[in-house]
Amino acid sequence: MPQPMLIGGERVPSVTGEYFEVYDPATEELVDRAPMASEDDARRAIAAANAAFRSWRHATAHERAELLHEVARKIRARTDELAALLTREGGKPLVENRDEMGWSAACFDYYAELQRNARGRVIPSVEPSQLALVLKEPYGVVAAIVPWNYPILLMSWKVAPALAAGNTVIIKPSEMTPLSTLLFAEIFDHLPPGVVNIVSGYGATVGRELVVSRDTHMIAFTGSFATGREIARLAAERVKRTHLELGGKDAFIVAEDADLDVAVPGVAWAALLNAGQVCTSTERVYVHASIAQPFTERLVDYVKTLRLGPGSDPATDIGPLIGERYRRKVEEHVDEARQRGARILAGGRRPPQLARGFFYEPTVLTGVDHSHRIMHEETFGPTIPIMAYRDFDEAIALANDCDYGLGANLYTSDPKKVKQYYEEVKAGTCWVNDPLTDNDAGPFGGMKFSGGSRELGEEGLEAFLETKHVHWDFSQERKPWWYPYGRTGAAE
Template identity: 60%
Template sequence: MTTLWIAGRPVSGAGTSDLVINPATEETVASVGSASLEQVDGAVRAARDATDRWRRTPAAERADLLHGIANWLREHADKLAWQMSVEGGKPLVENTDEVGWAAACFDYYAELGRHERGRVLPPVEDRQLALVIKEPLGVVAAIVPWNYPLLLLAWKLAPALAAGNTVVAKPSPYTPLSTLMLAEAFTQLPPGVVNLIAGGAAVGEALVVHPGTDLVAFTGSTAAGLRIGELCARQVKRTHLELGGKDAFIVCEDADLSVAAAGAAWAAYLNAGQVCTSAERFYVADAVYDEFVDRMVAEAAAVRLGSPLAPGTDMGPVIAEVQRAAVERQLASARGAGARILVGGDHGGFDRGWYLSPSVVVDVTDDMPLMRDETFGPVAPIARVSSLDEAIARANALPYGLGANVYTNRADYAYRCLDELKAGTVWINDPLTDNDAGPFGGMKASGNSRELGPEGLESFRETKHVHWSISAERKPWWYPYQ
């Protein structure tokens, strides 16, 4: 699980080694050699060499192979989930779910990829055929973050393969092991169709700028996405960017607060708040604000912090010491500006591991970094609003537009929110639920593409228009003009 996978065979990384640290114990799990620049080039060349064979593989055969990957994931779910918990810190139950979701994604695109390849247009003249053909782009560079290493890889890899592309994938240096384990799942594919390399930002940048990659699919911070976009623009290379968020969570005065508070805790603290669509700022109607805050404090206090491998753990540690420190700086800044932390924000009594207990923060203002910048930690800052107008305006005020949540039982409120909120996904009364058939992605600075659904497949396809006159005839409007 520490070797790369290039051209259908395991290869030891020839670059510098990265230590994989267990965030719950701070112990070294493994040392993984990064890909050297020569190995990055070799992986891209292997993918390039495999493109013609893979794009010409019948869609039904590709579907069988994708279903095979899904079956392998389910058969190895326990081992994969354990590995993700050790290197990433998510509770075992969440990682088991993640493996299942990744498998379902491969099954979905296996079938969608053989559904159609374009469309036939009405011709402009008799005895003509006009076609729109969907073709693979070529070689896809997939750069995946640490918070959902297998699921977010599947969201890129499955549609890319279904569309006929080949792939070079790079996981985060925090969580490479579970991704490298997938090499076994790819042994049934032609060599070079999927290549797995490891390393940090330098390896990722080498993959981005390589002239042999045709599209860069990236999930991560907005800052990193801007850098990728700049580099790709110099080559007029396509990008598929799913970037940062600062998702709003609106609670209207008519909401059932017993459900809304429980949903809010799930949206704020799932995976220790390290979800791109975590609820990171709450706007609660004045009439129910005090009761909602009380319920939210109770929900946060009830979250069981502990080892990700222990039964009954609700929340594990954050991924790394540097990440915990960044969240603590936001909390300290907010407190210094007058905010109050009602519960949490400490290390939960743990001397080792990068634990941070779930917190509820009040008396916050929109100019605080805690309400303005992405947090990526288990923090729920709650602001009071006087109306739905105010809540929507404050939700839309930031440059981010990944997701938004609303709790209301009023149809007019719900309609206003789905119509007016500037977010790629609006969840009404059911936070953070994904659907393989429903597109996922952000507006504004949160991204430029969609994953999942038919839109996810389209992101990895090129469009060609074919105009075919069945018989070659001289046209009366050609030269000379009469």
């Protein structure tokens, strides 16, 4: 029995009664069906969220904290069930999906406590009888449009702070991985009806309705640059607030003083986690010329030890890509580089031992340059293209020679290089000797084509609040008509 949607506290099918199918990317077998939401379903969810907002915005900080902590408790209690379903519909190894559940629970716990802190401030007034306040208020209804690679975690990064700030939420999961999010509706069943709503369907219909409706007040989206730009264009017609994280083409610099025992597995981890399907996946590696050969040789040997397979197998290191068109894009990038002189030192093909599923071998390339698509377009797959550089200024210039600016990595023991790196690299997150770690208390987001929004940290809560200035004269004294501009009536 397919999981229904969540609208106004009720589990309901689509008004059309139609469903779409979700397939396991490791086996290409049908996992289940999901309701095919329509524009009418989106409108029902919007109406429910607006009705719930009228009371939810006034819930006390204590009440919201208890409810968000309960979300976290439920996630931990159902980790195995949710992780198993995530693996079936998304392909990630089971151990990674268990991690995703833990990270998601921690996010709800973090914002449960952060929202207890006072917001806004009292500012100096312009006269003795006036009180001047700066208030922070929720926007209203937030549409959270969530990608397929980390559907629960990236949903949590939006929903937890949005709810903590007093907004109500409508979640639209990716059509590639809707099942775990629909099951997650049971995690929210202790919240007041309509505070969280979940509608499954396609971006061109239900997603577009959420963006263009006059009755949604903010759009939070993680996904491709092309889709994010279209969301921004549509939202701009109503000057609607958008919160966009649009992927990256992250660079990894390996300095000549790097410890290769640490750097080799670190680069492999950063590039190949979730088969390279992470927004902050390393997609370009720049290695100092003096160590390029030993680094590359050791990386190739290391990558060849990694095992491909279904995520349900505990021995699997790398699972499948999410679908055939995503695998074709990886193949196109690798093939174009090969045709233009790049050398494939590992991988570069579909694994012959895995006849079914959307697998692609982890691939190490050299002989690439910035004219190759694999060095400037987002690949989102298990590839590690390597270029050698001569000095650190060149490495910084190469890292910045890209339209994206989500994250960047560096391995070095030289503090001077570290300082130059984080001051000059245009990226929202800079990792030094510690690739791809997250911290709920620190902001995450990008620059340039990666978007300018921030999730997590205090900034992640601030993103779901708007500012209001209140001028309050409590004297109730009668003022002359020209007040406060002076007797001439002219504004200064």
